[in-house]
Amino acid sequence: EAQVTQNPRYLITVTGKKLTVTCSQNMNHEYMSWYRQDPGLGLRQIYYSMNVEVTDKGDVPEGYKVSRKEKRNFPLILESPSPNQTSLYFCASSYRGSYGYTFGSGTRLTVV
Amino acid sequence: GENVGLHLPTLSVQEGDNSIINCAYSNSASDYFIWYKQESGKGPQFIIDIRSNMDKRQGQRVTVLLNKTVKHLSLQIAATQPGDSAVYFCAETGSARQLTFGSGTQLTVLP
Numbered sequence: 495e496a497q498v499t500q501n502p503r504y505l506i507t508v509t510g511k512k513l514t515v516t517c518s519q520n521m522n523h524e525y526m527s528w529y530r531q532d533p534g535l536g537l538r539q540i541y542y543s544m545n546v547e548v549t550d551k552g553d554v555p556e557g558y559k560v561s562r563k564e565k566r567n568f569p570l571i572l573e574s575p576s577p578n579q580t581s582l583y584f585c586a587s588s589y590r591g592s593y594g595y596t597f598g599s600g601t602r603l604t605v606v
Numbered sequence: 607g608e609n610v611g612l613h614l615p616t617l618s619v620q621e622g623d624n625s626i627i628n629c630a631y632s633n634s635a636s637d638y639f640i641w642y643k644q645e646s647g648k649g650p651q652f653i654i655d656i657r658s659n660m661d662k663r664q665g666q667r668v669t670v671l672l673n674k675t676v677k678h679l680s681l682q683i684a685a686t687q688p689g690d691s692a693v694y695f696c697a698e699t700g701s702a703r704q705l706t707f708g709s710g711t712q713l714t715v716l717p
Contacts, residue, residue, distance in 0.1 A: 527701065534614065536695065537707040584649050591702025593638055597649030
């Protein structure tokens, strides 16, 4: 089944403890993206990747890092999480960029 | 649900009626528009798209209308069913890089 898989689905962590949210797609898509979703603010892009080793900042990149060493994986790294990063995170992939994203099921992150 | 927010517009319709969800977009340079459906606990799911050189596109039970003059997009759902209850987002883009989402509308289908 064609899909975008994120792990974990739920995560509670403490301020300052580094964490990684994994994202993997099995559709051989070149484009991958991370979004966060907050009430009243909709979905906002964090980082974007056009291909292996090619990444770029989105609208809200502060406090996040990404890497794209393989085509199928696009992990989101929070080096020192803070409570304002408590949110619902979505990974998405596409063969044609923003013209056709498939989204994962989301990761609910709580930073205390 | 995860998408309930103070500023999330809501729409309630009777089962079997038609639904119309509206969206105002911001960028006159956008050339591609998408409607997504998000059910509680799930990621956004593609419903239908439309390019800026069109003003109407139909799918199965759904129709998207685009009015570029007033930068307005609408999604019409025919014979609304309980399974249509969800948050609906419009999204716009003018490049492969950036997809901008609206804040969403919560659709509730009443029995």
